Amino acid sequence: MTEEEKTELLLRAFYVDQSRLRGYIFTATRDYHATEEILQSTAITIAQKSATFDFSKEMSPWFSGIVRNLILRWFQTQGKAAKHVSLDVIEQCVAEPEDFESGVISTRQIALKSCIQKLPVRQRKIVQLRYVEGKDCSGIAAELGRSVQSIYALLKRMKLELRKCVEVQLNRHEVAS
Amino acid sequence: MIAQSDNFRHYQLAEDYFVRDLNEEELTELQQALQSNPDLRAALAEHARNEWLLNHLHSGQIPDNVIVFPAAERPRWPLQVARVAAILLLLLSAAGAYYFTTEGSRFNPISLHLPKTRAVVEEIYTLPGDVIMVSNGTEEWELSAYSLLKDGETVYLPPGARLTYKYRSDDTLVHVNSDTTLTLLNEGGAKHIQLDKGGLKAEVDRQPEGKPLRVFTADAEAVVLGTSFEIFADETTQLAVLTGRVGFQSHDAKNQVEVGAGFFVESNSDGNWQSRPFRMLEFQPVADQSINETQKTRYIAVDPEREYSGFLKFNLDELRGDIVDARMRLRVEKFGKDHGGSGTIRLFSVPANTDIHSASSAMLTEVASYTGKVSAGMNLEFQVDTSDILPGINTFLIKLDRGGNDFWFSSSRGKNPPELRLKVEQPDTL
Numbered sequence: 001m002t003e004e005e006k007t008e009l010l011l012r013a014f015y016v017d018q019s020r021l022r023g024y025i026f027t028a029t030r031d032y033h034a035t036e037e038i039l040q041s042t043a044i045t046i047a048q049k050s051a052t053f054d055f056s057k058e059m060s061p062w063f064s065g066i067v068r069n070l071i072l073r074w075f076q077t078q079g080k081a082a083k084h085v086s087l088d089v090i091e092q093c094v095a096e097p098e099d100f101e102s103g104v105i106s107t108r109q110i111a112l113k114s115c116i117q118k119l120p121v122r123q124r125k126i127v128q129l130r131y132v133e134g135k136d137c138s139g140i141a142a143e144l145g146r147s148v149q150s151i152y153a154l155l156k157r158m159k160l161e162l163r164k165c166v167e168v169q170l171n172r173h174e175v176a177s
Numbered sequence: 178m179i180a181q182s183d184n185f186r187h188y189q190l191a192e193d194y195f196v197r198d199l200n201e202e203e204l205t206e207l208q209q210a211l212q213s214n215p216d217l218r219a220a221l222a223e224h225a226r227n228e229w230l231l232n233h234l235h236s237g238q239i240p241d242n243v244i245v246f247p248a249a250e251r252p253r254w255p256l257q258v259a260r261v262a263a264i265l266l267l268l269l270s271a272a273g274a275y276y277f278t279t280e281g282s283r284f285n286p287i288s289l290h291l292p293k294t295r296a297v298v299e300e301i302y303t304l305p306g307d308v309i310m311v312s313n314g315t316e317e318w319e320l321s322a323y324s325l326l327k328d329g330e331t332v333y334l335p336p337g338a339r340l341t342y343k344y345r346s347d348d349t350l351v352h353v354n355s356d357t358t359l360t361l362l363n364e365g366g367a368k369h370i371q372l373d374k375g376g377l378k379a380e381v382d383r384q385p386e387g388k389p390l391r392v393f394t395a396d397a398e399a400v401v402l403g404t405s406f407e408i409f410a411d412e413t414t415q416l417a418v419l420t421g422r423v424g425f426q427s428h429d430a431k432n433q434v435e436v437g438a439g440f441f442v443e444s445n446s447d448g449n450w451q452s453r454p455f456r457m458l459e460f461q462p463v464a465d466q467s468i469n470e471t472q473k474t475r476y477i478a479v480d481p482e483r484e485y486s487g488f489l490k491f492n493l494d495e496l497r498g499d500i501v502d503a504r505m506r507l508r509v510e511k512f513g514k515d516h517g518g519s520g521t522i523r524l525f526s527v528p529a530n531t532d533i534h535s536a537s538s539a540m541l542t543e544v545a546s547y548t549g550k551v552s553a554g555m556n557l558e559f560q561v562d563t564s565d566i567l568p569g570i571n572t573f574l575i576k577l578d579r580g581g582n583d584f585w586f587s588s589s590r591g592k593n594p595p596e597l598r599l600k601v602e603q604p605d606t607l
Contacts, residue, residue, distance in 0.1 A: 015579070027225040030195055032232035083198050085221075089211045093218040093225070100229055110306040110550070112230055113335075117308050117319060124317075131235045137197060155196050163227060169306050 007050040013059045014046050021067050023094035028071045028084045038070045045070070064091060108166060115165035123158045130155070187214070191221040195228040295361050295368070296326040296342040299350070304337035304552065328363040334375065336549070344368060347382035349390065354378075354409075369393065376409035381421070389424075397444040400424035404438070414444045415502070417455065417600060425450065441501050441600060454603035455501055461594045464490040468536055468574075475591035476512060479522065479575050480583035487575030487586065488533050491597050493568050500563040502600040505545075505573070508593035511553035512585035519550035520581020524559045529570040536574055544573075551584070566599065
């Protein structure tokens with residue numbers, strides 16, 4: 001097998017495994033953009049190191065190893081203490097790869113979008129601040145003149161409502177189809 | 178009892194993990210619980226998925242050169258029930274309006290300054306689970322069948338949605354395209370539309386003297402007294418007039434052109450805004466079938482797992498004149514339990530002489546792509562770069578990226594054949 005063929009084979013396998021790896025990275029970092037960056041760096045590292053990969057072994061654990069190193073490096077560059085659950089445990093948690101599929105607009109995603117639009121204005125403002133403007137809870141608290149604790153509570157309540165709404169819509173969709 | 182409350186606390190921690198930074202003790206506790214409790218691991222994964230989706234939803238975009246829209250169909254019975262309900266609602270609204278303009282206004286003069294209802298929603302369509310939102314600057318709400326629209330309200334149509342509304346003062350109808358944002362305005366009784374993005378087709382009734390309907394985009398405006406036309410706004414504004422005449426000008430009025438029926442104009446920065454005659458040409462394929470799937474001839478199947486892809490050949494021998502707009506329309510059909518497709522679907526042009534046997538090794542040039550989900554019964558329309566279309570035979574392949582869920586399009590032997598729709602500049606000789 002030529003170098004190019006090896007690289008292509010590995011990148012194809014990476015593409016198939018991408019959703020699981022995305023879930024793994026996101027659960028560790030809880031940062032959407034960092035997740036995409038790390039995923040991109042993973043693809044680059046795979047391409048760079050394809051010559052060293054032993055093709056008699058499984059590819060998935062190798063990808064996970066690369067991802068693990070990149071996550072740890074990301075925490076270092078952020079100057080953050082790595083406040084995440086052990087990466088071994090996280091790897092066990094993320095079992096449903098299609099959950100983190102970015103190239104497909106899933107029924108769940110459509111339902112979630114619709115549910116967000118049904119939220120009360122105040123909760124939609126919080127969605128805007130957190131997920132569009134990327135503010136953390138203390139930033140949102142400062143913006144809205146509320147305590148950080150109350151923002152935690154509001155966020156959790158909002159997420160619970162969204163979860164219920166999405167489930168109702170998905171059940172309705174299943175019945176309809 | 179203690180175990181139960183601990184268990185509850187662990188699920189709370191799994192949720193909190195995506196809301197705030199847990200302290201060392203909490204992290205250790207959560208981690209130990211995760212190691213021994215598979216249900217808790219599933220719950221953590223679910224919270225992760227939901228949090229990621231919330232982030233992902235606010236970052237994705239659908240490419241501009243693809244439109245998804247529902248096929249025109251007769252209203253079905255739920256819509257007819259809605260129609261009756263809406264008539265009742267309108268009667269009630271009219272009664273309410275009468276009250277406010279007679280009794281109500283005596284007690285509440287402010288009501289006289291409320292924005293007047295300008296239009297009524299005639300038809301509305303969205304993808305399952307999606308909604309069309311309306312905003313008046315302070316509040317937002319979901320648009321529904323037979324909603325009323327007022328001056329100053331902005332309507333947001335998501336990709337895949339479609340809306341038709343009718344002005345109450347006359348029979349002017351506006352068909353709004355998918356992925357469009359527009360605002361209804363009123364200037365001294367004249368109908369104004371601010372088109373921020375997307376497109377619309379309007380059938381404009383005769384307007385009062387001195388009060389033409391105007392459509393404003395970022396760089397131009399169309400002035401209409403009574404006609405039908407299509408207008409699209411992206412980096413430039415494109416206007417095609419179907420009947421009547423439309424004035425088309427830049428906001429500073431330096432560029433002005435009057436566009437008659439069968440003429441097309443595009444705003445551009447060089448200031449040379451000339452209308453050009455066009456005609457609509459619609460072509461159906463002279464050959465179309467699935468590659469690697471020969472049994473289901475009424476369909477064009479596209480499935481990466483089974484290596485199915487679509488093959489389409491159009492004969493454009495009769496084509497004369499420059500193409501100003503080209504769109505390929507494919508109808509997504511229901512097949513067995515399959516109610517639509519999803520993933521990234523790509524349209525490629527291949528050398529004209531490519532046949533079904535040589536298609537898999539032909540040189541591909543991607544001309545358009547779409548990522549998303551499309552339900553059965555919808556049309557998927559690719560806007561094709563006009564330079565990719567030539568007189569004579571034009572051959573295309575349709576492929577779905579790996580990981581996508583198969584699409585079944587109607588073939589020319591099915592009920593809704595593929596169409597290549599061209600707006601073509603009329604040559605001087607014709």
